[in-house]
Amino acid sequence: MTGRRDDGQVFALSGGVTSQYFSRMPSAAPSSAIAVPPVVEAVGLARAFGGRRAVDGVDLSIMPGECLALFGPNGAGKTTLLRLLAGLLAPTSGTCRVGGLALKTGRAVRAEVGLISHASMLYGALTARENVEFAARMYGVRDAAGAARRALGQMRVADRAEAPVRALSRGLQQRVSIARAIVHEPRLLLCDEPYTGLDESGSAALTAALAERRAHGAALLLVTHNLGEGLALATHAAIMRRGRLVRHEERSALDPAAYASAYRELVTTDA
Amino acid sequence: MRELPGLATAAWLVARKDLAIEFRTRTAFFSAIVFALLGLTIFYFAWDATAVAAIDLAPGVLWVIFTFSGLLGLQRSFGVEQADRAMDALLAAPVDREAIYLGKALANVLFVAGVQAISLPALALFYNVPLGGVWLPLAGVAFLAAIGIVAVGTLFSAMAVNTKLAELLLPMLALPFFVPIVTAAAQTTARLLAGRPAAEAWPWLRILLGFDLVFVVACAIAFPYTLEE
Numbered sequence: 001m002t003g004r005r006d007d008g009q010v011f012a013l014s015g016g017v018t019s020q021y022f023s024r025m026p027s028a029a030p031s032s033a034i035a036v037p038p039v040v041e042a043v044g045l046a047r048a049f050g051g052r053r054a055v056d057g058v059d060l061s062i063m064p065g066e067c068l069a070l071f072g073p074n075g076a077g078k079t080t081l082l083r084l085l086a087g088l089l090a091p092t093s094g095t096c097r098v099g100g101l102a103l104k105t106g107r108a109v110r111a112e113v114g115l116i117s118h119a120s121m122l123y124g125a126l127t128a129r130e131n132v133e134f135a136a137r138m139y140g141v142r143d144a145a146g147a148a149r150r151a152l153g154q155m156r157v158a159d160r161a162e163a164p165v166r167a168l169s170r171g172l173q174q175r176v177s178i179a180r181a182i183v184h185e186p187r188l189l190l191c192d193e194p195y196t197g198l199d200e201s202g203s204a205a206l207t208a209a210l211a212e213r214r215a216h217g218a219a220l221l222l223v224t225h226n227l228g229e230g231l232a233l234a235t236h237a238a239i240m241r242r243g244r245l246v247r248h249e250e251r252s253a254l255d256p257a258a259y260a261s262a263y264r265e266l267v268t269t270d271a
Numbered sequence: 272m273r274e275l276p277g278l279a280t281a282a283w284l285v286a287r288k289d290l291a292i293e294f295r296t297r298t299a300f301f302s303a304i305v306f307a308l309l310g311l312t313i314f315y316f317a318w319d320a321t322a323v324a325a326i327d328l329a330p331g332v333l334w335v336i337f338t339f340s341g342l343l344g345l346q347r348s349f350g351v352e353q354a355d356r357a358m359d360a361l362l363a364a365p366v367d368r369e370a371i372y373l374g375k376a377l378a379n380v381l382f383v384a385g386v387q388a389i390s391l392p393a394l395a396l397f398y399n400v401p402l403g404g405v406w407l408p409l410a411g412v413a414f415l416a417a418i419g420i421v422a423v424g425t426l427f428s429a430m431a432v433n434t435k436l437a438e439l440l441l442p443m444l445a446l447p448f449f450v451p452i453v454t455a456a457a458q459t460t461a462r463l464l465a466g467r468p469a470a471e472a473w474p475w476l477r478i479l480l481g482f483d484l485v486f487v488v489a490c491a492i493a494f495p496y497t498l499e500e
Contacts, residue, residue, distance in 0.1 A: 086363050090499065111275055111365035121360035123288070123351065125295040137284050138364040140275040164295070173355075180360065184273065 037100050038063050039112075039188050039219035040085060044094035046243075047080055054080040056243030057094065062188070062236075067210070067220035069230030069251075072240035073267040078223045081240065082190045085221065086115045098188055111139055114186030118193040120177040124166030128152060128176040131165055132183050139184035151179035154212070156205045170197040178206055182213060189213055191222045195229055207233065227260050241266055278373070281366035285374025290381060292351055299347040300385060303340040307390040310336045315397045325398040330460040333394050334453050337387060337413065338420065342442055344382040345424035348375050349432035368495035376425045376487075383417040405463045412463070415479050416456035422486040423448040430497045448486070455479040 038061035047055040055077045062068050072078050083089045085096060087103055087110050096103040099112050115121075122131045132151055136144035152158045155175040165173055174197045181189065189210070195203055210220055210233060224230045231237060231251060237259070238248040246266070276284060293300055314332045318325075352358035361371060391413065395402045402409065424445045431440040455478040462472040 083359075086359075088359055088362055107275055107365040107367065109365075110363055111273065113363065115359065115363050117356065117359065119356040119359070121357050122355055123292055123357055124354060125292045125351075126288070130291065134284065134288050135360065135364070138276065138281065138361075138366055140273040140365070142274065 036064060038097075039066075039217075040096070040098050040221070042085070042094065042096040045081070045084055045091050045096055046093045047077075047084055047089055048092045053092075053243050055084060055091075058240075058243075058245055060238070060245065060248070062219040062221060064187075064217040064219060065214050066235045067214060067222060067233050068236045068238060069234035070221060070223045070238050070240055071225065071227060071230060071263055076240040077243040078240050079192055080243075082115070082192050082221065082223055085188070086110075086113055086190055088115075111184070112187040114181040114184065114189045116178055116181045116189070116191040116194040118196040120165070120173045122165045122173060122177055122180065125164060127162050127164055128157060128168065128172075128179075129161040131176060132179050135180045136183045141184050147183050148179070151183040152176070154182070154205065154209050155179045156201060171199050171202050174198055175202050175205065178209065182209055185213070185216065185218075187218050189218055189220050191220065191224075193224055194222070195224070195226070227256070227263060231256055231259070239263060239266060275365050276370075278367055278370045281364075281370035282373035282377060285361070285366075285371055286377040286381075289348070289351065289375065289378035293347070293378070293382065299344050300382065303343040303382070303386045304389055306343060307336045307340040307386055308393055310339070311390070311393055311397050318398075325400055326464055327461075329394060329398050329400045329464060330457045332398070333390070333460060334416075334457040336390055336394075337383070337416070337456075338446075338449055338453055340386050340390070341379075341383045341417070341420050341424065342445070344379055344386070345421070345428045345445070346438060346441055348379055348425060348428045350437075353432055362498060368498060369491050372425060372429075372491050372494035375429075376421050376490075379421040379425055380414075380417050383421055384414055387413045387417065400464060405466075408469075409460060409463050412456055412459045412476070412479070415476075415483055416452050419452035419479065419483045419486050420449055422483065422490045423452075426490040426494055426497065429494060451482050452479060452486075455482065 041061040043059055045055055045058045046053060058081060060068070070078055070081070080089065084091055085098075085103070087106070090104070098109045101109045103109050126134070129148055129152065132148035133144045136147045141147045149158065149161070152161050155178050157172055157175040157179065160168060160172060165176060168176065178194060191210070194206055198206060214220060220233070222230055222233060234251045236249065237251055237254060238245050240246070247262070311332065318328060349358070352361060391402070391406075391409065394400060424441070427441055427444040431437040431444060434440055455475045458475040459472045459479065462475070
C-alpha cells in the first residue's frame with residue numbers, strides 16, 4: 001500500500017514491510033515485493049467543488065485481498081473519494097486505475113467495481129429479487145436469476161426475495177442493497193458505512209460476504225466512523241482529513257487504543 | 272461468466288425496469304389519463320359549437336392534452352431514480368450513459384403512446400369527430416410526435432430532477448422545444464381530420480420527422496453531460 005501524507009510525502013506499505021506511523025519511505029521505494037498489480041491505484045487524485053477541494057491529492061493503492069478501512073470526520077472527503085473511485089465523479093486532477101485500466105476508460109472498469117452506500121440505491125416498487133436481478137443484468141452476469149438468488153441467500157434475505165423493497169425494514173433493505181452490490185462479484189468493493197441499519201444477523205452476513213469477496217482476491221475500501229468495526233475487518237487503516245490522507249498504515253502495526261485516541265484528537269481538532 | 276450489455280440491451284433493461292415500476296405503481300399513468308380526460312371535458316364545456324366547428328377545434332385540443340399529460344410522465348422518469356439514490360447505482364453500472372437515456376426515452380414513449388391510445392378515442396367521442404379512415408395515419412402522427420416530445424422531455428427531466436423546482440423547471444425548459452413538434456403534429460392532424468389530400472400534410476410531416484431525428488440524436492449526445500456533478 002502507498003499513501004500520501006499532509007505534506008505531500010509518499011509513503012509505502014507493502015510486502016510485509018512493517019510501516020511506522022508517518023514512515024518516510026520515498027515514492028521510488030522498491031516495489032519488487034509486490035508481485036501482482038494493485039486492484040485500485042490512485043495517484044494525486046483530487047476533486048474540487050467550486051473553490052473547495054473535497055479530495056486533495058490522494059495517493060493510494062489496494063492489493064487483491066486487502067481491506068483498507070478509511071476513517072475521518074464528517075466532511076473529510078471520504079464519500080467524495082469513494083464516488084471518484086466508483087466513477088460517479090470525474091476527478092479535477094490525478095489518475096485512478098482499477099485492475100490496471102484507467103477509470104476514465106469507462107465500462108470495463110466500472111464492471112469491476114461494486115458500491116455499497118448508506119442509501120439503498122434500490123427501487124421501492126420492485127421486489128428484492130427484481131432489484132438484484134436488474135443489477136446482475138446491467139453488469140452482464142449470464143445467469144442473472146441464479147446470481148441474484150445466491151447473493152440474496154448470502155445476505156440471508158432470500159426468504160423475502162419476492163417482497164417489494166418498500167415493504168422491507170431499513171435493515172433488510174440494506175441487506176438487499178449489499179446483495180445488489182456483490183451480485184456481479186466485483187474485484188473492488190467500495191463500502192460507505194455499510195453496517196448502517198443492519199442488525200446482528202445482517203452484520204454477520206455482511207462481514208462474511210466481505211470476507212468471501214476478499215478470499216476471492218477482491219480489494220475492499222471500507223468507509224466508516226466506527227473504529228472498532230473498521231479495524232476488525234481491515235488489513236490497512238487510513239484517516240482522511242480535509243481531503244487528504246493523514247495516516248495510512250498496516251492494521252497489524254497499530255495499537256487500536258492508541259489509534260482511537262489519535263483519531264479522537266484529530267476529529268476534535270477538526271471540529 | 273459475464274458479458275457486458277451493449278447499447279440496445281442496456282437501453283431495453285432500463286426501459287423494462289421503468290415500465291415494471293410504472294406497472295406496479297400506476298400513479299403517473301392514471302394521473303396522465305385523468306388529466307387528459309378532465310382536459311377534454313373542460314374544453315368541451317368551454318366550446319361554443321356555433322362559433323367553432325368540432326373539426327377545427329379538435330386538433331388544438333388534442334395536442335394541448337397530449338403535451339401536458341406527457342409532461343406528467345416525463346416528471347416521473349428520473350424521479351424514480353432519486354429516491355434512495357438509485358441513480359448512483361445506474362451510473363456506476365458498466366453501461367453507456369446514452370443507453371440510460373435511450374432506455375428512459377423508450378419507456379416514456381410507451382407511456383405517452385398509452386395515454387394517446389386512450390385520449391384519441393375519447394376525443395372522437397366528446398367532439399363527435401369521425402376517425403374512421405384516418406385513425407391509423409393519425410396514430411402514426413401521434414407516435415412520431417411522442418418521439419420528439421419524449422426526446423426533449425427526457426433530457427430536461429434529467430436536468431431538472433436535481434433542482435428544488437423540478438416540477439416547474441421541466442415545463443419551462445421543455446415547452447419551448449415542443450413548439451415545432453406540436454405545431455407540425457397539430458397541422459398534420461388538422462389536415463387528416465379534414466380529409467385533405469395526403470400531399471397537403473406531407474410538408475408538416477417532414478418537419479415532424481426532421482425534428483424527431485435532430486432531437487433524438489442531439490439529446491442522446493447531450494445527455495451524459497447533464498449527469499456530471
